[in-house]
Each structure stands twice: as C-alpha cells, then as structure tokens.
Amino acid sequence: MQKVSSQPSPVIHEPKASLAWIGQLFLVAVALLALYLVVSNLIKNPILFTQFVVSGLQLGFVYAMIALGYTMVYGIVKLINFAHGDVFMVGAFVSFYAVSRFNLHKWPETAFPGISEGLAVVIGSITVMLLSMIVCVMMAVTIERVAYKPLRDAPRIAALITAIGVSFFLEFFGALNFVFSPRFIPYDRPFEVVAWYIKDGIHRITEGQAPPDNSVTFSNIFIIIVLASILVQFFLQFLVRSTKIGIAMRATSFDKPAARLMGIEVDRVISFTFAVGAAFAGLGGVLYAIAYSSIYTQLGILPGLKAFVAAVLGGIGSIPGAFVGALIMGQAEALTMGYISTPMRDAVAFTILIIVLLVRPTGIFGEPEKEKA
Amino acid sequence: MKSRIVLSILVLLTVVLASCTPAAPAQKEIKVAILAPLSGPVPTFGVMTRDGALAAIDEWNAKGGVLGMKIVPIVEDSQCTPDPAVNAANKVIDQDKVHYIVGEVCSKASIPVSEIANAKGVVQISPTSTNPDVTVGSDGKVKPYIFRACFIDPFQGQVGAKFAMENLGAKTAFIMLDQANDYVKGLAEFFEKSFTEMGGTIVGKESYTATDTDFSAILAKIAEAKPDVVYLPDYYNIVNLVTKQAKEKGITSPFIGGDGWDSSDLDTAAADGGYFTNHYSPEDPRPEVQNFVKAFGEKYKDEQGNPKVPDALATLAYDATNLLLTAIQQAGADDPAKVKDAMAGITYNGVSGKITFDPNHNPVKSATILKVTEGKVKFEAVVNP
Numbered sequence: 136m137q138k139v140s141s142q143p144s145p146v147i148h149e150p151k152a153s154l155a156w157i158g159q160l161f162l163v164a165v166a167l168l169a170l171y172l173v174v175s176n177l178i179k180n181p182i183l184f185t186q187f188v189v190s191g192l193q194l195g196f197v198y199a200m201i202a203l204g205y206t207m208v209y210g211i212v213k214l215i216n217f218a219h220g221d222v223f224m225v226g227a228f229v230s231f232y233a234v235s236r237f238n239l240h241k242w243p244e245t246a247f248p249g250i251s252e253g254l255a256v257v258i259g260s261i262t263v264m265l266l267s268m269i270v271c272v273m274m275a276v277t278i279e280r281v282a283y284k285p286l287r288d289a290p291r292i293a294a295l296i297t298a299i300g301v302s303f304f305l306e307f308f309g310a311l312n313f314v315f316s317p318r319f320i321p322y323d324r325p326f327e328v329v330a331w332y333i334k335d336g337i338h339r340i341t342e343g344q345a346p347p348d349n350s351v352t353f354s355n356i357f358i359i360i361v362l363a364s365i366l367v368q369f370f371l372q373f374l375v376r377s378t379k380i381g382i383a384m385r386a387t388s389f390d391k392p393a394a395r396l397m398g399i400e401v402d403r404v405i406s407f408t409f410a411v412g413a414a415f416a417g418l419g420g421v422l423y424a425i426a427y428s429s430i431y432t433q434l435g436i437l438p439g440l441k442a443f444v445a446a447v448l449g450g451i452g453s454i455p456g457a458f459v460g461a462l463i464m465g466q467a468e469a470l471t472m473g474y475i476s477t478p479m480r481d482a483v484a485f486t487i488l489i490i491v492l493l494v495r496p497t498g499i500f501g502e503p504e505k506e507k508a
Numbered sequence: 509m510k511s512r513i514v515l516s517i518l519v520l521l522t523v524v525l526a527s528c529t530p531a532a533p534a535q536k537e538i539k540v541a542i543l544a545p546l547s548g549p550v551p552t553f554g555v556m557t558r559d560g561a562l563a564a565i566d567e568w569n570a571k572g573g574v575l576g577m578k579i580v581p582i583v584e585d586s587q588c589t590p591d592p593a594v595n596a597a598n599k600v601i602d603q604d605k606v607h608y609i610v611g612e613v614c615s616k617a618s619i620p621v622s623e624i625a626n627a628k629g630v631v632q633i634s635p636t637s638t639n640p641d642v643t644v645g646s647d648g649k650v651k652p653y654i655f656r657a658c659f660i661d662p663f664q665g666q667v668g669a670k671f672a673m674e675n676l677g678a679k680t681a682f683i684m685l686d687q688a689n690d691y692v693k694g695l696a697e698f699f700e701k702s703f704t705e706m707g708g709t710i711v712g713k714e715s716y717t718a719t720d721t722d723f724s725a726i727l728a729k730i731a732e733a734k735p736d737v738v739y740l741p742d743y744y745n746i747v748n749l750v751t752k753q754a755k756e757k758g759i760t761s762p763f764i765g766g767d768g769w770d771s772s773d774l775d776t777a778a779a780d781g782g783y784f785t786n787h788y789s790p791e792d793p794r795p796e797v798q799n800f801v802k803a804f805g806e807k808y809k810d811e812q813g814n815p816k817v818p819d820a821l822a823t824l825a826y827d828a829t830n831l832l833l834t835a836i837q838q839a840g841a842d843d844p845a846k847v848k849d850a851m852a853g854i855t856y857n858g859v860s861g862k863i864t865f866d867p868n869h870n871p872v873k874s875a876t877i878l879k880v881t882e883g884k885v886k887f888e889a890v891v892n893p
Binding site: 180183186187190193194318319321328330332340342344345346348352354423426427428429433434437469472473476477478 | 687714715716717719720721722723724725726728729731732734745748749752753755756757758759760773775
C-alpha cells in the first residue's frame with residue numbers, strides 16, 4: 136500500500152534444484168494417485184460415485200456460504216477472521232432455540248389459521264433463518280467493533296491473534312452450562328426431510344422402504360442448500376458490482392486512505408462487510424444443523440477451517456474463487472470419505488491447503504501480485 | 509489402690525486374651541463388606557449398588573442366613589477412586605476381619621482393591637467393573653480370589669453377533685466404529701470375530717471420529733452393500749445422528765448396538781427398529797427378574813414414595829452378593845480358600861442371567877436384547893452365549 140515504507144524484500148533462498156525436483160515429483164505423484172483413484176472408482180461404480188458427488192455438493196455449498204465471509208473480510212481488512220466459524224455455530228444454536236424452545240417456525244399457523252400447510256412451513260422456516268442471520272450480524276458487528284477495530288492500525292499479527300482469541304471465547308463461553316451447554320444436542324428441524332431417489336425418473340422415498348439398487352438419493356435439504364448458496368452468490372455479485380455500498384467496499388479494499396479521502400466512511404463499510412459475511416455464515420449454520428441434525432459448541436471449528444482452506448484455494452479475496460474453492464473442498468472431502476476412509480478427510484483437506492500454499496499461494500483466482508506491506 | 513490396678517490389669521488381660529482366642533465353631537455371624545461409591549463422581553451408582561447388595565443379604569438373613577450364620581453387611585464409601593477404595597479395603601480386611609468383599613463399581617477402584625484382596629486371601633466380587641485387569645493380573649495370570657458379576661465389553665459384541673445371526677437371521681453385517689474409543693473398538697472387534705466364525709460375512713467396516721456429524725459417505729456404502737444388519741456399538745449421541753441420517757437415506761437394515769445406547773437421550777424415533785445388548789431389563793418375564801423387581805420396589809421407594817425400579821447396577825450388585833453367599837453355602841465353611849473354589853465352579857441362576865465363570869473369572873451368562881420400537885425401549889430376547 137505505502138510504497139515509501141515498503142521494506143527491502145528479504146532474500147529468498149531458492150531450494151537447491153535437486154530438492155525442488157523431488158518435491159515436484161512428489162506432488163505430481165500425489166495428483167496422479169488421486170486422479171487414478173477417482174477415475175478407477177468412477178468406472179467401477181458410477182452410481183455410487185454420483186452418490187458421493189451429491190453429498191460432496193451438499194458439503195461444498197455449505198462451505199461456500201462460510202468461505203464468502205472469510206474472503207470478503209480478508210479482501211477488505213486483510214484479516215483472517217478465525218471467529219467466523221463460530222459465528223456459523225451461533226447461527227445453528229439460535230435456530231435451535233427458535234425452533235425447539237419458542238416454536239418460531241409455527242408462527243404463521245398461529246397468526247393466520249387458514250394458511251396452507253406448505254406455505255406456513257416455508258414462511259416459518261425462512262423466519263427462523265432470518266432470525267439466525269440477524270443475530271449473527273449483530274454479533275459479528277459487535278465483535279468487529281470491540282475486538283478488531285481498535286487493532287486496525289496494529290500489526291496484522293495482533294489482529295489475527297485476537298481473532299483466534301475471539302474464536303476460543305465463543306466456543307468455550309458457549310460450552311458453559313447456562314449458555315449452550317457442552318453437550319451434543321439433537322436438533323429439531325423446522326420442516327420434515329423428504330428424500331427422493333433417481334432411477335427411471337425421480338421417486339419419493341417412503342419411510343421404511345429402501346430405494347432400489349443403483350439409484351442416487353438426495354433430499355429436500357440438499358436442494359435448499361444448493362439454491363440458497365447459489366442465491367447468496369448472485370446476491371453478493373450484484374451487491375459488490377452494482378450498488379453504491381459495493382463500490383465503496385471495492386474502493387476500501389483497494390486503497391483505504393484514498394477511499395477515506397474520497398469521502399467513503401471506511402469504518403462503516405468494514406462493519407457492513409463483516410455483517411454480510413456473518414449473515415451468510417448464520418444461514419449456513421442453520422442449513423448445516425438442519426442437514427446433519429446435531430449441534431454442539433465446537434461445531435464451527437472444522438467447517439470454518441475448511442471454508443478457510445476453500446477461500447485460500449480459490450484465491451483469498453476473490454468471491455468467485457471462494458465459491459469454486461468450496462465446491463472443490465466438498466468433493467475432495469466426500470470422495471476421500473468414500474474411497475479412502477472417513478477419518479482421512481480432514482487430513483486431505485489440510486493437505487490441499489499445504490499444496491496450494493506450496494504451488495500457487497495466490498489460489499486459483501488470485502492475482503499473482505506481491506503482498507502489500 | 510494397688511489391688512485395684514492389679515485387678516484392672518487382670519481384667520484387661522482377660523479381655524485381650526479372650527478376643528485373641530479363636531471362637532472357632534461357635535461363630536454366629538459372617539461379615540461381608542460392600543464397597544460402593546456413595547460419594548464422588550457417580551453417587552447414584554453407589555446407592556443402587558449398595559441397595560442391591562443389601563436386598564440380597566436381607567433375603568438370605570430372612571431365610572436364616574448362610575450356614576446358619578447371620579450375615580452382617582459392612583458398607584464403606586469407596587468413592588470410585590483408587591485411594592479411598594484402598595483405604596476402605598484395608599480397613600474392612602484388617603480391622604473388621606472380613607473375608608468377603610462385594611465391590612467396587614468402577615474398574616479403576618476395583619483393580620487396586622483386587623490386588624490387596626488377592627494378596628490377603630479375601631474373596632472379592634465386583635458387580636460392574638468391566639476392565640479385564642480386575643480379574644487378571646499384570647502377569648497374565650488370573651487372580652484366584654477375584655471375580656466379577658458383569659460381562660466384559662467384548663462379550664457384548666459376541667452376543668450382538670449371535671443375536672443378529674440366530675434371531676434376525678442375518679448373513680451379512682456392516683460395522684461402523686470409532687477407532688479412538690476402546691469401548692467401541694472392543695465391541696466391534698468381537699462382533700466381527702464372532703460373526704465371521706459363525707459363518708456370516710462382514711460386507712464393510714468403516715470408521716469415523718467422535719466429532720463427525722456427516723455420515724453420508726458411510727451411509728452411501730451401506731445403501732450400496734445392503735447388509736442384513738449394521739453394527740454400531742457407540743454411545744447414544746452418535747447413534748442418534750447416524751440412525752437419523754440413515755432413515756433419510758432410506759436404509760432399512762436394522763442397527764444393533766451395545767449398552768452405550770442405554771440412555772434417556774436416545775432418539776427413539778430415529779433409532780426405531782434398532783436393537784442393543786444390555787445387562788438386564790426390568791421387563792424380562794423370567795420369574796427371577798420379576799420377583800427381584802417386586803421385592804426391590806417394596807424395599808426401596810423414591811422421593812414420591814413410588815417403588816424404585818432396579819437398574820443394571822442394583823441388579824448386578826444383587827447377583828454378585830447372591831453369587832458370593834451361594835458359593836459360601838456350597839463351600840460349607842467360612843473359609844475364603846474353599847469359597848473361591850466353589851465360586852469358580854458355580855452355576856447360579858441370577859436376575860441378570862444364568863451365571864458360570866470362565867477360566868479368567870469372567871461370568872459366562874446370557875445378555876438381554878432390547879428393541880427400540882414405538883418410541884420406547886422394549887425387552888426383546890435373552891441370548892445365551
């Protein structure tokens with residue numbers, strides 16, 4: 136940013152040619168092995184492969200909603216907001232209390248007794264999601280004001296450590312008995328899950344009846360997650376490209392002092408960015424809880440970290456990059472679970488992070504520019 | 509003055525001498541120590557264990573005791589912790605001169621107590637400690653004076669396999685396990701071993717971690733493999749998640765688990781149609797069970813004055829005490845060396861099943877199978893090993 140103050144770049148010692156050669160060979164070998172696994176299994180049983188891809192898409196689209204928050208916040212204040220995964224967790228818990236304790240999803244039926252059942256469920260569920268999003272927005276804006284804003288001019292590492300601190304605070308404060316309690320809590324869904332299988336057309340799965348052989352199953356939650364995630368993506372593109380606040384966001388991201396000189400209220404723009412990211416994380420949290428139906432206070436850690444990996448993979452700071460990265464992460468995870476083993480999936484996720492940082496630190500969509508001082 | 513001192517010394521001497529002389533054939537009572545964690549981390553376990561053991565002793569005393577001797581229980585609080593348990597064991601052995609101990613509940617307390625009891629030739633029977641080290645020493649040899657009344661974890665896997673094959677007619681099974689949990693691993697390993705030995709096929713074995721929430725990949729494999737049963741010997745929180753997601757994938761293979769399912773937090777709607785192995789069920793129609801449930805309920809009431817329903821702990825303590833007293837009866841003398849031999853060869857029809865001991869002093873007995881159905885956990889069958 137400030138060219139004047141830029142320090143002399145440290146001398147980077149290139150690894151010896153032979154060592155680099157071994158490393159590259161290793162990466163190529165890993166990539167070939169992965170490709171072989173995928174292709175051979177695809178040929179062996181394409182139906183099962185498709186089933187894994189479906190569950191990978193479901194995960195990937197959830198990660199996409201979280202990854203957007205990471206990438207937007209990074210793009211604007213160059214902060215990796217590690218508390219983002221915990222905002223996601225709070226979103227899940229808010230919807231849990233709204234549904235289980237206060238029956239918020241039932242309000243249309245009580246308010247308009249004559250309403251059709253389907254419409255009531257849709258309105259009720261959307262209300263629950265909106266409530267979660269609003270609570271997450273308020274929380275994220277508070278966190279930003281209290282924990283990050285005072286550190287805006289401090290070295291970046293200070294803000295990063297604060298972010299980790301906020302993350303731990305949310306997890307362990309939430310685990311107190313009078314807050315969320317440390318238990319695994321069964322989650323009551325605001326609507327029923329309906330599942331279908333695809334074989335000679337789409338058929339509904341009825342309770343207690345197994346779908347036929349060689350069929351791919353999916354549920355209404357899958358459809359909702361995919362639609363919501365795509366909708367969020369388009370909304371964000373529209374927001375950033377075609378609205379005044381979006382232009383302000385891009386300007387702030389590009390050059391904060393100049394944006395301030397042009398009359399942009401930089402602090403407000405930054406808060407807004409945090410708010411948008413938190414709203415999507417909250418929505419993701421609700422959908423994740425609905426999909427996997429059990430919540431606990433450390434729920435956000437792994438999805439949060441994987442969404443972070445997704446954001447890095449796509450190129451941190453890039454919105455389409457986060458989306459694409461998240462989908463790749465979802466597939467990598469689902470195929471690992473399917474063809475290697477379930478406990479390996481986290482190892483694979485973070486191996487991807489290491490490989491990306493080694494091979495292309497700017498990610499798929501990131502511009503290969505030098506990081507600003 | 510002087511004579512009074514002499515007199516008192518004489519009296520003291522007489523008392524000391526009298527207490528030293530063995531009152532061999534004229535013995536009128538037999539002491540049994542009950543070591544239960546009445547305080548500490550699991551006080552409810554301790555109370556139920558004590559009540560179960562006392563219920564058994566009262567029944568024997570009402571029938572005239574054992575070998576014509578009245579049974580005197582000595583209850584000590586051992587806190588489910590090694591130090592207090594060791595102190596309590598030393599106290600009852602050295603001070604109260606007991607030859608028989610019922611307890612402790614927790615393995616970590618039972619193991620140090622078993623070392624003392626075995627060295628001092630005191631017969632100990634733990635009602636509920638499942639760790640193999642309770643009855644088998646670090647040298648791999650069985651401790652001759654130590655027994656237990658509960659089956660050990662691997663046994664549940666064996667019983668689960670037997671139930672799946674014989675009662676459900678299963679030929680193929682799929683195993684889901686958490687590699688990091690010894691309890692789960694033990695059950696799963698023995699299920700696999702027994703199931704294959706009896707001629708069944710394990711069509712898949714997949715592991716997960718305790719914090720997983722997404723089981724879609726494993727469930728996709730299950731849907732593909734179409735096993736007759738799925739063995740999931742984990743705690744209820746994982747069971748809730750897996751069975752719920754399985755229902756949504758249209759998986760109809762029944763799930764089978766172990767006593768980790770036994771919780772009021774079990775999602776009975778999701779786990780509907782599943783089975784799990786347990787120590788006992790109060791709904792078991794066998795007369796031993798029904799008589800015990802009735803007698804226990806008459807003796808102990810809860811805060812509202814309703815009869816208490818004995819849980820697995822009370823039942824196992826009751827069986828452990830009965831086993832001990834029956835062994836004394838069969839030995840024909842208050843002699844721990846004879847009692848331990850009688851115990852090793854005993855066949856006893858207890859509330860938790862018909863009990864004999866294997867060479868490692870683990871009971872060979874039936875397990876109870878419970879079925880999750882219509883939002884309740886119901887008695888399904890008793891499976892003999």
